[in-house]
Amino acid sequence: MSEESLSQEHHTFAPDPAFAAQANGTKELYAAAEADHEGFWAQQARDRISWATDFGQTLDWSDAPFARWYVGGELNAAYNCVDRHVEAGHGDRVAIHFEGEPGDTRTITYADLQREVSKAANALESLGVGKGDTVAIYLPMIPEAAIAMLACARIGAPHSVVFGGFSAEALNTRINDAQCKIVITSDGGYRRGAPSPLKPAVDAALEHADTPVEKVLVVRRTGQDTTMVEGRDLWWHDVVDPASESHEAQPHDAEHPLFILYTSGTTGKPKGIFHTTGGYLVQCAYTSAVVHDLHPERDVYWCTADIGWVTGHSYIVYGPLANGATQVMYEGTPDTPHRGRWWEIVAKYGVTVLYTAPTAVRTFMKWGHDIPTQFDMSSLRLLGSVGEPINPEAWLWYRKWIGGDRCPIVDTWWQTETGAIMISPLPGVTTLEPGSAQLPIPGISAEILDDEGQPFTEAEKVGYLVLTKPWPAMLRGIWGDPQRYKDTYWSRFGPKYYFAGDGAKYDVDGNIWLLGRVDDVMNVSGHRLSTAEIESALVSHPKVAEAAVVGASDEMTGQAVCAFVILRQEAVAEADEVGEGVDLVKELRDHVAKEIGPIAKPRQIMIVPELPKTRSGKIMRRLLKDVAENREIGDVTTLADSSVMSLIKEGLVAGA
Numbered sequence: 001m002s003e004e005s006l007s008q009e010h011h012t013f014a015p016d017p018a019f020a021a022q023a024n025g026t027k028e029l030y031a032a033a034e035a036d037h038e039g040f041w042a043q044q045a046r047d048r049i050s051w052a053t054d055f056g057q058t059l060d061w062s063d064a065p066f067a068r069w070y071v072g073g074e075l076n077a078a079y080n081c082v083d084r085h086v087e088a089g090h091g092d093r094v095a096i097h098f099e100g101e102p103g104d105t106r107t108i109t110y111a112d113l114q115r116e117v118s119k120a121a122n123a124l125e126s127l128g129v130g131k132g133d134t135v136a137i138y139l140p141m142i143p144e145a146a147i148a149m150l151a152c153a154r155i156g157a158p159h160s161v162v163f164g165g166f167s168a169e170a171l172n173t174r175i176n177d178a179q180c181k182i183v184i185t186s187d188g189g190y191r192r193g194a195p196s197p198l199k200p201a202v203d204a205a206l207e208h209a210d211t212p213v214e215k216v217l218v219v220r221r222t223g224q225d226t227t228m229v230e231g232r233d234l235w236w237h238d239v240v241d242p243a244s245e246s247h248e249a250q251p252h253d254a255e256h257p258l259f260i261l262y263t264s265g266t267t268g269k270p271k272g273i274f275h276t277t278g279g280y281l282v283q284c285a286y287t288s289a290v291v292h293d294l295h296p297e298r299d300v301y302w303c304t305a306d307i308g309w310v311t312g313h314s315y316i317v318y319g320p321l322a323n324g325a326t327q328v329m330y331e332g333t334p335d336t337p338h339r340g341r342w343w344e345i346v347a348k349y350g351v352t353v354l355y356t357a358p359t360a361v362r363t364f365m366k367w368g369h370d371i372p373t374q375f376d377m378s379s380l381r382l383l384g385s386v387g388e389p390i391n392p393e394a395w396l397w398y399r400k401w402i403g404g405d406r407c408p409i410v411d412t413w414w415q416t417e418t419g420a421i422m423i424s425p426l427p428g429v430t431t432l433e434p435g436s437a438q439l440p441i442p443g444i445s446a447e448i449l450d451d452e453g454q455p456f457t458e459a460e461k462v463g464y465l466v467l468t469k470p471w472p473a474m475l476r477g478i479w480g481d482p483q484r485y486k487d488t489y490w491s492r493f494g495p496k497y498y499f500a501g502d503g504a505k506y507d508v509d510g511n512i513w514l515l516g517r518v519d520d521v522m523n524v525s526g527h528r529l530s531t532a533e534i535e536s537a538l539v540s541h542p543k544v545a546e547a548a549v550v551g552a553s554d555e556m557t558g559q560a561v562c563a564f565v566i567l568r569q570e571a572v573a574e575a576d577e578v579g580e581g582v583d584l585v586k587e588l589r590d591h592v593a594k595e596i597g598p599i600a601k602p603r604q605i606m607i608v609p610e611l612p613k614t615r616s617g618k619i620m621r622r623l624l625k626d627v628a629e630n631r632e633i634g635d636v637t638t639l640a641d642s643s644v645m646s647l648i649k650e651g652l653v654a655g656a
């Protein structure tokens with residue numbers, strides 16, 4: 001968050017009375033949740049979800065921080081997202097308007113979705129997938145991604161979706177960590193106007209002899225030549241298409257695991273965050289209704305996230321579908337075949353609610369407002385933002401040029417771990433403050449603590465965001481590592497506080513401003529990346545001796561990955577000889593893409609002779625950040641060797 005942005009002229013936006021009159025969110029929700037936290041969540045659960053068996057105790061926190069919500073309740077998430085809407089007479093309502101990047105389309109009604117999910121569930125069962133088996137999903141943004149997730153949910157087989165932009169290496173570690181029995185993938189998907197293969201990465205990920213994977217189910221999307229391994233690989237259309245259209249959804253315990261989703265932490269090893277069925281679904285359904293204000297009979301909703309991230313899980317699949325809403329799903333990039341593609345889609349489907357990321361808004365700002373103004377976007381009535389802080393300039397631009405100066409914007413703070421939205425304005429209720437996520441939503445409690453762990457409420461003082469009460473969609477742990485769960489989230493400020501890892505402050509009106517990560521996690525275009533993970537990818541390259549990575553602020557992507565690398569002796573000599581420094585930087589960037597995925601490619605790699613370290617050997621990233629952000633170098637007195645920074649600076653100037 002830049003200081004200039006805070007000092008600019010102050011605009012706030014009071015709710016429009018017409019919007020407020022139809023809004024699902026109300027002021028009374030805050031009071032109800034405040035008066036009876038568990039009673040409030042019990043009510044939400046009964047109002048919004050169909051239970052096969054009613055629950056008894058709403059929250060069992062006796063084994064904190066391991067929560068159990070809706071104890072004894074039984075439900076089926078897929079039934080709640082699909083079948084019950086058909087039973088209620090909405091089978092003809094469109095669930096998904098799919099828009100492929102090349103312009104092909106599919107319209108999937110709730111009745112179609114019920115048939116597709118049932119067939120996929122039958123097919124998975126015929127391949128030996130049963131309740132409790134884990135399934136990896138590695139797909140582009142095509143309807144089969146949502147269908148596969150719902151089929152798993154139906155069976156009670158936790159899914160582990162791996163973002164299609166992750167490499168074979170990353171896929172391999174995630175498959176092994178969760179011991180997935182099956183992988184669902186496709187030949188490829190369309191990206192920037194061309195088919196881009198996916199299946200070869202699955203083949204590479206499964207090369208290891210001890211893989212737990214028995215079968216690979218392959219959706220045909222692009223028609224590219226695809227190698228199929230005899231006895232292991234099957235085409236989706238051969239197995240799913242002929243399967244029976246009827247499948248009985250069995251109820252599962254409220255605490256049955258629904259999915260695992262890996263996210264970057266402060267160490268090199270990604271964390272398998274896992275969520276269970278009842279609480280997660282309740283909070284997704286509730287937040288889609290009150291924050292995205294979904295009115296299923298008239299809204300056309302569009303969340304532009306990829307299904308491989310938590311936003312895609314909660315706000316493409318579970319939240320909107322639990323509400324029976326109609327949504328758009330788009331496969332490709334915003335500039336294919338032209339920079340107005342998104343706005344063309346908004347106009348074509350009459351999108352009313354749009355949920356996207358600040359990095360996208362800043363990109364559109366750069367492209368200029370004369371692009372969106374070429375399209376009729378009068379259908380839009382609400383805009384959302386997620387993934388990173390949205391600076392007030394981008395917020396105001398978003399409101400003006402996308403929202404036609406009339407749409408409220410909800411800046412929603414939450415995490416993979418929280419499962420659903422936690423801090424956000426309520427549209428139609430709160431007076432909007434550009435750049436601020438404002439307040440915990442009804443049912444959620446947060447505070448800001450100082451270094452000593454004391455809560456404070458003074459304005460403009462920076463502290464650490466913590467959550468002070470358990471919430472239904474909270475993570476239930478880290479897959480296979482309960483100790484890491486306690487250590488990461490419940491120990492920094494003692495067992496009473498969930499430590500989110502974000503800095504925060506209040507403004508004079510009591511609004512919360514999120515200020516970015518306070519740990520070694522970077523946020524690049526709304527994607528979480530860990531410094532340690534990229535460092536370990538770099539040192540796995542034979543020419544690299546040591547590496548340090550920092551997130552430097554970047555106007556477009558929020559943060560950008562900057563790496564400082566010390567080469568091995570042989571590599572230095574070689575590079576000097578043939579003057580191949582530039583090639584080497586490219587080689588290292590490509591290596592990171594291969595190890596983790598293209599999103600983790602450093603924007604900048606600086607070859608340096610030394611790294612700044614404290615006497616105890618800890619790398620002082622703060623100083624490297626100063627270099628990466630072109631700032632005056634800060635305090636170097638705790639360095640073991642204070643001349644290191646000048647060595648680095650000189651080297652860079654000489655090398656530039």
Ligand code: 6R9
Pocket residue numbers: 263309310311385386387388389390411412413414415416417437500501502514515516517523526527528
């Ligand atoms: C949903 C999602 C979580 C981290 C989180 C924070 C940042 C997300 C934000 C935001 C400021 C917002 N973050 N939303 N920061 N304002 N509205 O993004 O999950 O990928 O796990 O990232 O993203 O730093 O801690 P995830």
